[in-house]
Every structure is written in structure tokens, then in C-alpha cells.
Amino acid sequence: MKLFKIITLLAGCLLLSLNHSFGQQVPQYSQYIFNPVFINPAYAGYKQQLYLQSYYRKQWTGVTGSPETFAVAGDTYLEEAQLGVGGQFLTDKLGAQRTVAAYGNVAYHLRLSDTKFLSFGAGAGIVNSQMDGSMLNPDTDNDPSIPLSKERITYPDLKLGLFLYDERYYIGIAADQVLSSVVDFDKGDVMFEPNPHLYMTAGYHFDLNYNFSFVPSIMYMDDFKAPARMDINASLILNDMFWLGAGYRFGIDMPGRDIQEGLKKSTALVGMVQVQLREGLRLGYAYDHTLSRFSVGNFTTHDISIAFLFPPKRVRLVSPRFF
Numbered sequence: 193m194k195l196f197k198i199i200t201l202l203a204g205c206l207l208l209s210l211n212h213s214f215g216q217q218v219p220q221y222s223q224y225i226f227n228p229v230f231i232n233p234a235y236a237g238y239k240q241q242l243y244l245q246s247y248y249r250k251q252w253t254g255v256t257g258s259p260e261t262f263a264v265a266g267d268t269y270l271e272e273a274q275l276g277v278g279g280q281f282l283t284d285k286l287g288a289q290r291t292v293a294a295y296g297n298v299a300y301h302l303r304l305s306d307t308k309f310l311s312f313g314a315g316a317g318i319v320n321s322q323m324d325g326s327m328l329n330p331d332t333d334n335d336p337s338i339p340l341s342k343e344r345i346t347y348p349d350l351k352l353g354l355f356l357y358d359e360r361y362y363i364g365i366a367a368d369q370v371l372s373s374v375v376d377f378d379k380g381d382v383m384f385e386p387n388p389h390l391y392m393t394a395g396y397h398f399d400l401n402y403n404f405s406f407v408p409s410i411m412y413m414d415d416f417k418a419p420a421r422m423d424i425n426a427s428l429i430l431n432d433m434f435w436l437g438a439g440y441r442f443g444i445d446m447p448g449r450d451i452q453e454g455l456k457k458s459t460a461l462v463g464m465v466q467v468q469l470r471e472g473l474r475l476g477y478a479y480d481h482t483l484s485r486f487s488v489g490n491f492t493t494h495d496i497s498i499a500f501l502f503p504p505k506r507v508r509l510v511s512p513r514f515f
Contacts, residue, residue: 218368218389219249219261219284222439222462222478222495225409225425225515229265229297230280231391232366234313234355236297237269237276239513245499252482253492257287267297274301276311293319293349308358313366315351319386320344347371347386362515364393390414397514405429407437407514419443419458427464435466441480459483460493472501 221230227247228235244266252258267278276299284291295317302310322344353366372386395409407427414420422444427437439462460483466476480493 222480223464223476223497224411225395226466226476226497229267230263232353232355232364233297233315233351234299234311234353236267236278236299236313237301239501240269241504242268242502247497249495251493260285276301288324291319291321293317311355313353317349319349320346361396366391387415395515403431417449420446433468437464472503474499
């Protein structure tokens with residue numbers, strides 16, 4: 193009961209920080225189950241070893257100025273302090289806008305039982321966003337809202353998260369761009385305003401037999417303005433070496449939101465594969481196939497992720513880390 197009260201209180205704080213949010217502006221991650229730290233800072237230290245990972249996503253190939261994201265992160269675990277610490281860097285491009293950000297993450301892992309933990313995480317960072325007005329083609333000449341050259345804004349950012357996990361499952365809730373509701377941004381002519389986003393994730397690891405296991409997972413993302421997004425995935429794992437999965441992503445038309453008709457029923461199919469190339473080294477790939485908003489024959493998305501888990505300096509007994 194005490195644990196439930198703690199989770200409820202902290203989740204409430206996250207939700208209150210999202211009170212004034214407008215517009216979805218953050219990168220998408222089809223391989224969120226392989227790269228949770230990019231969404232939730234409370235994941236830092238989960239592997240209990242030094243863990244490096246990178247991620248590249250090219251969205252809507254064939255569309256000029258389509259979103260392109262590159263991110264790299266690293267974290268480790270300080271056993272005596274029960275702290276996960278790390279950092280991450282990302283760059284995200286969308287048309288004339290480019291965003292570069294760097295964060296430091298820290299997470300305290302509270303032991304609830306021999307295998308169950310609840311981690312509390314925060315990520316503090318600096319974000320630089322740039323708008324190149326020379327890349328825009330306005331309908332009206334001398335539009336005062338369009339910068340004549342590159343305009344920039346630099347601002348602090350804060351991510352918050354909770355991550356409950358044991359040897360078989362995880363449940364996470366996180367928010368990013370938390371400070372946007374309390375910081376006064378002097379944007380000038382830059383057509384950009386950061387706004388908070390909420391993430392809720394969960395996954396479970398089932399052993400089917402000696403060789404095969406099954407992992408379903410979900411992610412819910414909301415900015416409280418555009419349609420919410422739900423990802424439902426499932427993966428089959430062979431000998432803990434080869435993952436083959438599929439997913440379905442769809443938008444949720446929430447009541448009381450003034451949304452353009454074309455945004456209400458965005459759906460996509462996702463295919464995923466992950467291979468353990470050798471001890472500690474994995475390679476992941478995801479392919480998104482859009483079913484609405486664009487022609488399914490021309491617009492697709494590719495995700496690539498590479499990660500390396502360094503061997504521990506000393507052998508110690510830890511519960512399995514499937515995620």
C-alpha cells in the first residue's frame with residue numbers, strides 16, 4: 193500500500209507538470225523496448241553494468257525535409273550508492289528546424305525485494321533549437337513570422353521518470369520538456385516552443401520453453417494537444433540471441449481537442465529484429481510502414497540501433513536484464 197501511494201504521488205507530479213502542453217515535437221522511437229533510456233531517465237543503471245547505445249531513425253524516406261534523429265547514450269551503476277548515472281546526446285532534424293540536446297541522467301534504484309526495484313530518475317540538459325528561414329518557402333513575400341536567416345534558442349530542459357521492474361517485467365512513466373511550463377522563452381522569430389510530453393511503457397518476459405520466450409510491450413505517448421499515440425508490440429526470442437517482432441501504432445482521438453481531420457487516424461505497422469552479434473554487442477533494426485496520412489508505397493521509416501554492454505569488473509549475482 194505504501195508503494196502504491198509513492199507511485200501515485202510521483203505520477204501525479206509528472207501529470208501536473210504537463211498542464212500547459214501544445215504540439216507534439218519529440219522524436220519517435222520504434223525500438224523503445226531496446227532503448228528505454230531515451231524516453232525515461234529512471235532506466236539509467238538498469239543493466240547494472242556500463243552500457244552504451246546509439247540510435248538512428250530516418251522517418252518518411254522520400255519526403256523532403258522528413259524527420260531524422262540520431263542519439264547516443266551511456267549509463268552505469270554505482271552499487272554502493274544504488275545510483276544509475278549517465279548521459280545522452282541527440283540531434284533531431286525536421287525540415288528547416290534542427291535541435292541538438294545533451295543531458296545528464298541520474299536514477300536512484302530502491303530495492304523492494306530480492307529482484308524487484310523502483311527507480312526514480314531525472315535528466316537535466318541543455319537544448320539548442322535552430323530555424324533556418326532560408327529553407328522555407330512562404331506563400332506571402334516578406335512574411336514577418338519567417339526569419340530571414342538562422343534563428344536560435346537555447347534553453348534548459350528537465351526529464352522525470354519512474355521505472356518499476358523485476359526479472360520479468362517493467363512499468364515506466366516519464367515526462368520530458370518539463371520546464372517549458374515554467375520558463376519564459378524569448379523565441380524572437382523562431383517558430384518553435386517546447387512543450388511537455390508524457391510516456392507510459394510496460395513489458396513482460398514469458399518463457400515458452402527452453403529455447404523460446406515471448407515479450408509483449410506497449411508505449412503510450414501524449415502531449416495533451418495532438419492525438420495521443422499507442423504502440424503495441426510483441427517479440428519472439430530464440431535462445432536470448434535473436435529477437436523477431438512486430439507492432440501496431442495508432443493515434444487516439446482524445447475528446448475536447450481541436451485536431452485536423454488528417455491527424456486523427458494515423459496508423460502504422462512496425463517490423464523489428466534484434467541480433468546478439470557477440471557477448472554484449474547487439475544490433476537492432478525496425479521498419480515502419482505507414483497505413484494512413486501518406487501513400488503506403490512511397491513513405492517508410494527505418495530505425496537502426498547498436499548497443500554494447502561492457503563485462504563487469506567482478507562477478508556478482510544479479511537478476512536477469514531482459515529489457
